[in-house]
Amino acid sequence: MSLRRNLARGEHLIWLTGSALGICLLMILGLLLVILTKGLGIFWPSRIEQLTLKDASVLAGEPVQRQAIPNPGQPDNLEKHRVQLKVGNRDLYGFDFKWVDESEIAKREEPAGLYLVERSEYGPLIGTPVRVVEGEKEVAAGPEAVRPRLPELVAKAARDREAVKAMEKDEIGGVNYILERIRLDRRKLDYRLKQDPSRDQSPERQALDKREQEQKARYAELEEKLGKQMEGAASTRVTFRTVDGQEKELRALDIYRAYPANELAWPGRARVYASRLWSFLADEPREANTEGGIFPAIFGTVMMVFLMSLAVVPLGVLAALYLREYAKQGPLVRTVRIAVNNLAGVPSIVFGVFGLGFFVYFVGGGIDRIFFPEALPTPTYGTGGILWASMTLALLTVPVVIVAAEEALAAVPRSMREASLAMGATKFQTILRVVLPAAAPGILTGLILAMARAAGEVAPLMLTGVVKLAPELPLDGFFPFFHLDRKFMHLGFHIYDVGFQSPNVEAAKPMVYTTTVFLLIIVVLMNITAITVRNYLREKYKTSAF
C-alpha cells in the first residue's frame, strides 16, 4: 500500500529523470576530458630516459607507457612489466617505438645533454650534438661548443625555410601559374584550329611564344637564385651522436626544433609547448601528415562551411517561405513537409554518391565541356572540389534550415502581419519588411544546426573532393583568388587519414586526438559567431512583451 502510494507520488521519477540527465552529462564531460587530455598533452615535452640493458646495449627515448605482461609459471603471472619507449631515429634504427622488458634493464637514468630534435623527415632524433660544419670547415666540435650555437642555428633555419618557401611558392609558383595558363591558351588555340582551320592564328601564337620565352627566362633566373639561397642555407650541417654511438649529420635547414629534454625547467617546457602548439595550428603537414600542422585542414573546413552556408540559407529560406507563406496548406504540402523532414535522416554517404554523380560528373562535366574544353581530358570542375563538396553538404543540411525557417516564420505573430497588410502593404512587402526580419533569429538557429552538422560530416566529402594533402589552398593570391575547383583538406577527414591511413600509425595516434580537439574548437567558434549574430538580431527584433 505504502509502496503504491509512493509510486503514485512520483518521487522515484525525480530520481530517475535526474540520474538520466546526470549520466548524459557525465558521458559528455568524459568525452571532452578524454579528448582534451589526450589531445593537448602531446605537445608537452617529456623527459628522455636512457636505459642500459643487461646485454650492455643502450637505449634512449621518451617513455610512452608501462604494461603488465603475462609471466607463465610464476605464482602471480602478471608480475612482469614492460615499458614502451619512443626512441626516434627511425632512419638509423628502422623503428620509432621499442618495448623493453623491465627485467632486462640494468640501469635507468635521465642524463643531461640529450637533445630531442624535430626534423623534416624520419621523425624525431634523440642524441647529443657533437659537431657543426659550415661548408668544409668545422666551426664547433664537442657538445659544449655546439650547444650554445644551436638556438641560433635553429632560428636561422626557420628564417631560411621561410625565405625558400616564399620564393618557391610565390615567385616560382607565380611563374608556373602563368606558364600553365600559356599552355592552356595554346591548347585553346589548337582546339579552335580544329573548328575553324581557315583562321590565321600566327599573331596569337607569336604573342604566346614571346610570353613563354620571358617566363621561362624568369624561371631560370629564379631557379638559380633559389639554388644559391639553398646552397647558402644548406652548407651548415650539425652532427648528432645517438646513445649507442651512431652519428647522424643533419642539414641545419632540416632542423625544426631542438631542445635538451632533461634540462628544461617549467618555463622552458611551456615555451616548447606553446611553440609546438602554434606550429601545429599554423603550419602545413609534413611526412604524410604525421608531423607538422593542420592549417590547410582548418582553412578547408572553415571555407567549406562558409560556402555551404552561402548556398544553404537562401535555398532553405526561399523553400520555407513558399511552404509556409504561399502554398495552400493541405495534404500535398503536409506530404512535402514530411518528405523534407525525412530527407534529414538519409545517410550522408547517399548524399555523397549523389554529389559525385550529379554535381561532379554531370554539372562539373558540363561546365568543363562548355567553358574549359582546352584542358580536357584533364577535368577542371569535372572532378571533386571544394565547390561540389560544399554544394553536397548544402543539400544535406537544407532540410534542417527549411524546418527551422518554417518554424520561425510560423512564430511571427499574426497581428504583426495584419498590421502591415492593413497599412496597404502587399504580401511580398509584408514578408520582406516584417516577417523575414522577425524570423531572422530562428532562421539563424537553423543555420547553426546546419553548420554543426556540416563541419563534422566526412563521408560525403570523401566522394566529392577532400584529399589527404592539398598542395594549394582554395584561396590564394593568384587571380581569380577563389579556386573553387580545387581539392581541399578537412579536419574530419584528416582525423581519419592520420588515424587509419598513416604509414606510421603509432606515431600519428596522438595527432588524432589533437586534430579532434581543433575540430571541436572550430565548430564551437563558428557556432559562437552565429549565436552572437542571432542574439544581436533577437535584441533588435524583440517581439512585443505581451
Add this chain to the structure above:
Amino acid sequence: MLMADHEMKTTAPDTGLRIRTEVKAQGVTAAPPRGGEPDIVCRNVNLSYGDNHVLHDITMDVDDRRVTALIGPSGCGKSTLLRCFNRMNDLIDDVRVWGEIKVKGLDINAPITDVIEVRRRVGMVFQKSNPFPKSIYENVVYGLRIAGINDKAILDEACERSLGGAALWDEVKDRLDESALALSGGQMQRVCIARAIAVEPEIILMDEPCSALDPIATLKIEELIFQLKEKYTIVIVTHNLQQAARVSDKTAFFWLGRLVEFGPTAEMFTAPKDKLTEDYITGRFG
C-alpha cells in the same frame, strides 16, 4: 468625385499616395463642414465563413467625420463587419461576402478594385497594439516606405505630423530611434494610430483599441479620438458601453450577426427603441 470633398490635396511623385499640403492640421482649425454623402454605405451586407453565416443583411451608413460605435456581445459580428470595410477578411480562407459596401462611392468588393488602394484609404487600429519590432520612426513611416517614399524630408515631416496627430510627439520626439516595443501599452497603441494616420487615410477603423489599456491610457485615446474626428471618419468597435457613449456620435447595436438598432448615440442610450438593445445597455445580458 472621390477626392473632391476634402481639402486640397497634392499627389506625391510616383506613388499615388496623397499628402496633404496643409501641414499642421491637428486640432479644430481646418475642418470643412460636414454633411453630404455618407462615407461608408452598406446595403444588405452578408458574410459567411464556409457554412457559417455570420452577418445577415446589414444595412447602415457611416457619416463623414463622425465617430460610429459598433457594440454588441462577443461573437455578434461587429469586428467582422469592421474588417469588411478594409477587406481584412480576405486573409481568411473560405470567406464569402455579398451585398454592397461603398467607401466614398468606391465599391470595395468589385473585382476591379485594388485591395491595396482600399487599405491605404481605410486605416486600421487593432485591439492588441501591434507595432513592428522597429524604431518608433520606422513604425510611423512604414506606410510611406512601402509606398516607395524614401525622401528623408517627406518622411520626417510625416513622422512629426502623425505623432503630433496621435498626441505622442512631445513624449517621444527625443527617442524616435528607440524600439517602439520599449514604450508603454498606451504609447504603443498611439504609435499604431500615428502609423495609421501617417498615410492620410479617409477612414480609421478601431477594433477595441482600449481593451488592453489602463484607465489613464484609455482616457488619452478617447481624447485623441475626439481630436481625430475633426479630420477622419472613425468606426470603433468597443465592449465598453461608457466608452461608446462618451466618444461616438452614432451607435449600432449588433445581435447574432444582425443589426438590431442604429441611431444617434444619445437617443440610443437614453431611449432605446428595441427591447434587446435596452436589455444589453442596461446590463441584463452580454
